[in-house]
Amino acid sequence: xxxxxxxxxxxxxxxxxxxxxxxxxxxxxxxxxxxxxxxxxxxxxxxxxxxxxxxxxxxxxxxxxxxxxxxxxxxxxxxxxxxxxxxxxxxxxxxxxxx
Amino acid sequence: xxxxxxxxxxxxxxxxxxxxxxxxxxxxxxxxxxxxxxxxxxxxxxxxxxxxxxxxxxxxxxxxxxxxxxxxxxxxxxxxxxxxxxxxxxxxxxxxxxxxxxxxxxxxxxxxxxxxxxxxxxxxxxxxxxxxxxxxxxxxxxxxxxxxxxxxxxxxxxxxxxxxxxxxxxxxxxxxxxxxxxxxxxxxxxxxxxxxxxxxxxxxxxxxxxxxxxxxxxxxxxxxxxxxxxxxxxxxxxxxxxxxxxxxxxxxxxxxxxxxxxxxxxxxxxxxxxxxxxxxxxxxxxxxxxxxxxxxxxxxxxxxxxxxxxxxxxxxxxxxxxxxxxxxxxxxxxxxxxxxxxxxxxxxxxxxxxxxxxxxxxxxxxxxxxxxxxxxxxxxxxxxxxxxxxxxxxxxxxxxxxxxxxxxxxxxxxxxxxxxxxxxxxxxxxxxxxxxxxxxxxxxxxxxxxxx
Numbered sequence: 445x446x447x448x449x450x451x452x453x454x455x456x457x458x459x460x461x462x463x464x465x466x467x468x469x470x471x472x473x474x475x476x477x478x479x480x481x482x483x484x485x486x487x488x489x490x491x492x493x494x495x496x497x498x499x500x501x502x503x504x505x506x507x508x509x510x511x512x513x514x515x516x517x518x519x520x521x522x523x524x525x526x527x528x529x530x531x532x533x534x535x536x537x538x539x540x541x542x543x
Numbered sequence: 544x545x546x547x548x549x550x551x552x553x554x555x556x557x558x559x560x561x562x563x564x565x566x567x568x569x570x571x572x573x574x575x576x577x578x579x580x581x582x583x584x585x586x587x588x589x590x591x592x593x594x595x596x597x598x599x600x601x602x603x604x605x606x607x608x609x610x611x612x613x614x615x616x617x618x619x620x621x622x623x624x625x626x627x628x629x630x631x632x633x634x635x636x637x638x639x640x641x642x643x644x645x646x647x648x649x650x651x652x653x654x655x656x657x658x659x660x661x662x663x664x665x666x667x668x669x670x671x672x673x674x675x676x677x678x679x680x681x682x683x684x685x686x687x688x689x690x691x692x693x694x695x696x697x698x699x700x701x702x703x704x705x706x707x708x709x710x711x712x713x714x715x716x717x718x719x720x721x722x723x724x725x726x727x728x729x730x731x732x733x734x735x736x737x738x739x740x741x742x743x744x745x746x747x748x749x750x751x752x753x754x755x756x757x758x759x760x761x762x763x764x765x766x767x768x769x770x771x772x773x774x775x776x777x778x779x780x781x782x783x784x785x786x787x788x789x790x791x792x793x794x795x796x797x798x799x800x801x802x803x804x805x806x807x808x809x810x811x812x813x814x815x816x817x818x819x820x821x822x823x824x825x826x827x828x829x830x831x832x833x834x835x836x837x838x839x840x841x842x843x844x845x846x847x848x849x850x851x852x853x854x855x856x857x858x859x860x861x862x863x864x865x866x867x868x869x870x871x872x873x874x875x876x877x878x879x880x881x882x883x884x885x886x887x888x889x890x891x892x893x894x895x896x897x898x899x900x901x902x903x904x905x906x907x908x909x910x911x912x913x914x915x916x917x918x919x920x921x922x923x924x925x926x927x928x929x930x931x932x933x934x935x936x937x938x939x940x941x942x943x944x945x946x947x948x949x950x951x952x953x954x955x956x957x958x959x960x961x962x963x964x965x966x967x968x969x970x971x972x973x974x975x976x977x978x979x980x981x982x983x984x985x986x987x988x989x990x991x992x993x994x995x
Contacts, residue, residue: 459799461586461973462683467795492907502801507792513799515683517907521589522972523849523924524905526896528589532903539910 448538451479456534459513461520464530466537468510476508482542488512491536548737549770551576552729553779555615556763557753558582559608559625560600563763567779568611571764572619574779578711578732579616579623582725582751583640584630586844586973587797594696594846594971596635602643609640610647613717617653622711624718624728626702632722633697634663640719645995654995655717660710661989662721664698664843668987669979677980679840685976691847695974698845703807704743705984707731713992721988722844724806725751733769741831744811746774748804749793749828756793759783773829775821785826787818807842807984809835838980841987845975851928852967853935855921857942858957867947868897868917875921878941883934891925891934928966935964 448454452469459465468483470476480503489496494514502511517533518525527533553576556563584592588599598605609625616623629636637659648655669692672678680687692698699722708731710718720728729747734740746767749756753763762780776785794801794813802814816831864871872895883889898918901908921938923931942963944953981987 457797459797462976463799511801526905
């Protein structure tokens with residue numbers, strides 16, 4: 445099973461024109477604890493071809509959500525940007541296989 | 544004994560142009576709000592709208608929706624405010640919204656006092672501020688020099704509560720504000736009335752997308768009740784409910800940091816906020832903190848013209864070509880570069896995106912699949928529309944017929960249109976991610992009154 449099949453929902457979205465933010469909504473407390481432990485920020489950095497320090501990670505226990513924010517692969521809407529609203533990047537995270 | 548401060552803000556929808564439940568708006572009016580507030584835009588649709596200062600939504604749809612809110616305002620007898628008018632909140636977008644408002648007022652035979660708050664920035668003022676070291680880059684840092692500023696078509700500063708308060712204080716029936724932070728629009732009135740600042744800013748953030756913070760986002764209408772300790776959110780549609788989870792989860796939405804929100808003049812910290820249900824529909828929030836920072840800074844947004852684009856699309860169904868799509872792409876590029884050189888069009892850049900391969904994720908795509916067909920999107924960019932179009936025409940025979948090898952019969956691919964190229968017009972890009980320090984909050988904003 446990939447990450448998308450293990451959690452309730454994964455969403456990606458612009459956070460302004462320069463940042464992308466990814467919200468991983470877990471089913472419940474135990475699912476959250478499990479995913480939190482197994483999801484290595486390094487794997488996300490590899491997916492997006494960035495360095496780990498560029499990623500802001502928030503493990504939000506109250507919401508069973510893991511949030512990851514980092515600068516967009518391309519600035520929104522510039523000549524090389526392929527996804528204006530940044531919503532498709534969630535698929536990359538959904539398809540991630542956890543160790 | 545003095546009365547406790549309180550304020551009620553009715554938010555019809557996440558933005559003007561987004562559908563909402565009309566019966567819920569009527570229900571909201573019965574709650575006797577102090578203000579009807581709606582957001583008119585954001586950067587989320589891309590740089591074109593700030594670059595051109597034009598609206599994303601159609602004039603007719605905007606007029607229909609705005610007329611309904613103007614009717615609701617008249618019924619309630621309270622001010623109506625829109626922020627980031629006309630998508631980008633550029634001055635021309637504010638003028639457009641004002642024109643629509645006057646047109647509707649005439650049709651409704653209404654006399655109105657309208658305030659416009661413009662956020663557009665004079666380039667020479669921004670250049671002076673840059674020279675004086677008053678402009679600070681945000682992360683990720685974009686290079687900024689005088690040329691970048693001169694190249695912009697529009698620069699706006701995001702208004703905070705102080706500027707919105709000044710506009711509301713004019714006693715206007717309707718306030719049309721240029722670019723504002725989504726939150727300032729809703730936080731200004733409660734803060735004017737002495738409500739809890741942290742609660743006002745936090746409630747405003749929750750309210751900025753209307754009913755998105757409830758179980759029924761499409762219902763749109765919510766009532767925000769602010770007081771001396773915090774706020775209560777109540778959705779107005781019968782089938783919408785706010786829960787501590789739907790409300791607190793909204794702090795995730797389009798936010799880099801779910802706890803801290805930077806605003807003009809300070810920041811909001813919600814890490815210790817408490818959320819609890821008041822009844823079956825409403826949620827109460829207390830414990831959010833507002834911290835004032837100095838100097839007073841506003842965020843700048845700017846878009847500059849990059850070039851004119853022409854786009855051609857060809858469809859490839861032949862399995863041999865589908866299997867060798869990367870080779871075909873390379874052959875197209877090589878042919879284009881040769882022809883462009885001969886025709887003196889080397890200044891036109893070509894980007895080839897293969898739909899069905901990695902047109903969505905680009906270099907980040909990590910899957911490969913055998914596709915039944917591919918679409919090849921050829922994007923030509925130069926500083927002249929005719930040159931981009933000319934380059935597209937130059938590649939036209941190759942897009943239709945370029946063979947992979949010399950000795951095979953000439954292939955013919957599928958053009959979905961005649962001509963296959965479309966002039967896309969101007970391309971803009973966001974080129975400012977900076978804040979500017981100002982002495983007085985009204986320094987770079989223009990407030991005007993229009994009596995009609």
